[in-house]
Amino acid sequence: MKAAGVIVEYNPFHNGHLHHLTETRKMTNADLIIAVMSGNFLQRGEPAIVSKWSRTKMALNAGADIVVELPYAFATQHAEIFASGAVTLLDALKCSAFCFGSESGDIAAFEETVRYLHRHEEKYNAFVQEYIKLGMSYPSALSKAFQSLDDKQDLVNLSLPNNILGYHYIQARNSIASGMKAYTLGRKNANYHDEGFTDETIASATSIRKELGKKKGNIKSVRSFIPPSTFEELEAYQDTYGVFHDWEHYFPLLKYKILSSSPEQLSGIYEIEEGIENRFKSAAYSSSSFQEFMVTVKTKRYTWTRLQRMALHILTNTTKKEMNKHPSPQYIRLLGMTDTGRDYLNLHKKELSLPLISKLSSADPDDIYLDVKAVDIYALGSKNPDIQRKLIEQEFKQPPVYLKNE
């Protein structure tokens, strides 16, 4: 059986993601699709609107066959570590290919860009250091350094977010010497209309979340942009848990955490450096909302996303020591599968290069410590102690989601 991998967040799943799954299956000619999905907290340093279990159901219903979790230690990181964790998991799961969305859409250009930057590594790094010293944010420095290099032909534009991720996926694959073939689906060039999509049926996850966040019970307003199964799952989540998780729900806890911590304690948190803890402290005192807090701490030196990840690590009390413990994933956490997915795992379970965890209770508590803590904190997005308990207990009691193929 031939498996193709995708690296996703599904926050929430929408018609664009459906298109990506359908095209991946076609382009790679795979028998099944394996999705590596971020858990409850995401790469931009924010809570997922609904839990990993709910998003796993969305994925399986829309065409994924296996969903595994990208652990907190990789999911909430900048592109390089995020990509390295995700690609390592797809390789460990014996995928023969993977497919990512990009602004470029040209896989040959990605391969060439990785080779090109490998050849010019020293020069490139020197430029990056130079621009950082001038006060640029890290992504701006990367982009500017890239522009400063000569002899660039047929390369990918590395100032666009999905191109950057794609670049790191291929670089990660090369660095672990994986044989997986890479594919990319152009976001702009996608022939959505062939798939029955129109402009009226495609919206970004961001705009969908914005709509859902406005007030309770307006899931109907995003109905045309999501598959019917996602719609049902969003309704079920709201009925069961009464909440779509949002940073604002966690702001009182973040504020308390910052006010009750000394600057020294804050500087032990992952990514906190260069005295930014003092900016966080004074912003926590003066701010009434997470939005206000972020606007107050924002400087040219750091991107919004990076600051938001710092805030997340403060919220989850994730220290440098904890985060740097393992440079690569130690296990594969199975969140869900179809029966095709189950057949595949039965067939390959002895070849998997990392242990497969189906039940949390059978895992080494040390290994899963950060992920369990993330679930505990995520649960506090509800004010209701019964709902909190339900969300926490689910993590230990819920077996992988199982979906029978039709």
Next chain:
Amino acid sequence: MKAAGVIVEYNPFHNGHLHHLTETRKMTNADLIIAVMSGNFLQRGEPAIVSKWSRTKMALNAGADIVVELPYAFATQHAEIFASGAVTLLDALKCSAFCFGSESGDIAAFEETVRYLHRHEEKYNAFVQEYIKLGMSYPSALSKAFQSLDDKQDLVNLSLPNNILGYHYIQARNSIASGMKAYTLGRKNANYHDEGFTDETIASATSIRKELGKKKGNIKSVRSFIPPSTFEELEAYQDTYGVFHDWEHYFPLLKYKILSSSPEQLSGIYEIEEGIENRFKSAAYSSSSFQEFMVTVKTKRYTWTRLQRMALHILTNTTKKEMNKHPSPQYIRLLGMTDTGRDYLNLHKKELSLPLISKLSSADPDDIYLDVKAVDIYALGSKNPDIQRKLIEQEFKQPPVYLKNE
């Protein structure tokens, strides 16, 4: 000018406290009364119902002339450290006497008890260790050890809470070789009727808080138990801050703190020992309220008060290292004064044995660190960010409360 000291919490001030102030003035024949008062968190490990500023106004309006703060590092401690901090401050303020309420009411018996236990110290301590090994709580072991000693005549019953405090006041005075004369006012023998009090006008602070905690706006139901000035102050506090502080308001923060901390991190918190952090962790998961949490962690080994103090130190993130930094107060924090009080301070300011802090901004941030943090956390008892900011800013902007004598 002759000053007499009292050691108080005023949570809130009531007619029993008024009686204590009036009697202290009479018994000691003092020109003024100096109150050492706990700040926003109290000896039983709980938040004061209203802030230290509000309680300072109550005290000045009812007859105290100077109110100074017993710092967090002493106010939230067991009787011995609490007493030692408070007595040190009264002595530093040049009081010639102090007066405490007790079940006994017999000051000679207190003095004799302190001498007696000093003589039998070794035997007493050996008994205490023995009873603790048998699984008794510390106060029970103290009480039982005391009972086990021979030749006790005319001694105070040290199983009663106010007698225990009184014992430690006198012991503390002796250990710093202070010349202050001790007085005690019997709680049971107090001739309330002489003062115009009847059974209908005296209620404990506990029962008053219970009544105030029931629902908002029922200050009127406790009106007969408190002086009119306290009544007005409670009304003003509710109007301005919209809250009477209660442990339940802080429970979501405590729960978050426990869930986001490793057992190792919790065991670094002051008073946390012998694996109690694991009980706290599992109780935090299962509890929906502070009351439920406390009932769940309660064991025979620890008193409710001691466990509540542990919970408070977790909430305020107060480590062993922070708490053990200074064995005695480093400063006198002035909260309020009448003009008699001001005259006294002007007269004696050069003789005070500790620096007097009137403005927080002029204090060494290291010295006041725990007290400032306590104010920050106390402010989170309100859910309203504007109120939180008001309570926090007050601490730095509010000059000592000043009341002109009539």
